[in-house]
Amino acid sequence: MIGKLERDFYLRDTADAAMAVLGRVLVHNTCEGVTSGRIVESEAYLRDDPACHACRGMTARNRAMFGEPGRAYVYFTYGNHYCLNFVTQPAGIAEAILVRALEPLDGIELMRRNRGRTRLVDLCSGPGKLTQALGIDLSLNGEDLLGDRLYLLDDGGDVGDVIARPRVGIKEATDRLWRFYPAPQAQWVSRR
DNA sequence: ACATCGATCTACT
DNA sequence: GTAGATCGATGTA
Numbered sequence: 001m002i003g004k005l006e007r008d009f010y011l012r013d014t015a016d017a018a019m020a021v022l023g024r025v026l027v028h029n030t031c032e033g034v035t036s037g038r039i040v041e042s043e044a045y046l047r048d049d050p051a052c053h054a055c056r057g058m059t060a061r062n063r064a065m066f067g068e069p070g071r072a073y074v075y076f077t078y079g080n081h082y083c084l085n086f087v088t089q090p091a092g093i094a095e096a097i098l099v100r101a102l103e104p105l106d107g108i109e110l111m112r113r114n115r116g117r118t119r120l121v122d123l124c125s126g127p128g129k130l131t132q133a134l135g136i137d138l139s140l141n142g143e144d145l146l147g148d149r150l151y152l153l154d155d156g157g158d159v160g161d162v163i164a165r166p167r168v169g170i171k172e173a174t175d176r177l178w179r180f181y182p183a184p185q186a187q188w189v190s191r192r
Numbered sequence: 193a194c195a196t197c198g199a200t201c202t203a204c205t
Numbered sequence: 206g207t208a209g210a211t212c213g214a215t216g217t218a
Contacts, residue, residue, distance in 0.1 A: 043199070051199070061214060078200045079211030085199090098199055128200050169199050190200095 005145070005152045010069035014088045014095040018044040019180050021086065021097060023159035024152045025105060028134045033110050035134040037102025037124050038155070040185040043167045043178055045085070046095050050172035054094030064142045065094035072150060074131070074141040081128030082137050086145060086152075100127045100168070101181070102134075103188045110135075126190040160184045 005024065010017060019042070027036040045052040053062040053075070064073040065087055073085040073096050085096035102124035104111055111123045111133035124130035131137070136150070143150050159182035166174045168190065181189045 045199075053199080056215095059215075075199085076213065077198055079198090079213075081200050083199060100199085126200070167199070 002153050002155060005070075005154050007068075007070040007146060010086060010088045011090065012088070014046055014097065015044040015178055017086075017088050018042040018097045018178065019162050021099075021152065022162060022180060022182050023155060023157050025155050026099065026102060026134070026150075026152055027106075028136060028150050029148060030107075030110075030135045032135070033107050035107035035110055036105045037130065037134070038105060038185075039099060039101075039152075040103050041099075041101035041179070041181040041189040043098040043100060043180070044095070045098060045178075047089075047093060049176070051167065051170040052095070054096075058094070062094065065096050067091055067142065070145045072140050072143040072145060074136065074138055074143075076138060078128075082131040083127045084131050084136055084140075098127060099130065100179070101125050101189045102130050103185060104133070107134075121188065125188055129190075 021039050021042055024039050054065045058066050068091045069088050071087045073087050074082055084099045087096050089095045104123045112118055115123055115133050123133045145151050161183045162180050163183050164177035165179045167179045
């Protein structure tokens with residue numbers, strides 16, 4: 001039986017949770033239709049981590065990271081892009097999982113329109129691409145992932161061997177291997 | 193107030 | 206492989 005992930009799912013070590021979301025299906029109910037994809041790349045951001053938005057305390061932008069687990073943290077960056085995270089750990093402990101790539105599943109024509117690209121591998125192979133494809137923006141910041149607008153399905157499948165690498169686009173803590181993707185699905189990730 | 197820069201993407205060489 | 210786009214959040218004064 002395939003159902004939504006429960007809030008308990010997000011109450012664990014954030015690196016473990018980042019590995020556990022691999023293979024799950026992210027669903028966005030938009031007014032133009034449903035878009036969804038299988039999560040094939042993730043990164044963990046921990047509170048004592050210099051690369052984490054919340055490591056210097058709460059600000060207007062990162063407020064959602066300090067809230068309850070199982071909610072979305074969406075931020076705007078580089079003047080162009082939105083990035084989607086899942087908040088982990090109890091309220092007050094600001095940690096999150098960045099979603100970096102999806103294998104497109106439902107609403108592929110809508111994703112093509114949103115992205116202005118046709119090839120499947122160009123739709124969701126990066127954190128800014130997948131939010132654009134699925135139609136995710138700041139209106140989803142703080143959204144409860146146990147609601148009906150944006151949620152994760154427990155697809156239950158085994159993703160196989162998980163590869164751990166340094167995170168992309170950060171200068172600090174490169175010794176921490178907190179970027180994850182399943183070896184069999186490496187074709188969909190943002191970069192090898 | 194102002195300067196800097198970013199958990200990126202695209203186009204071009 | 207490299208550079209330009211683009212603009213809000215953040216840090217410094």
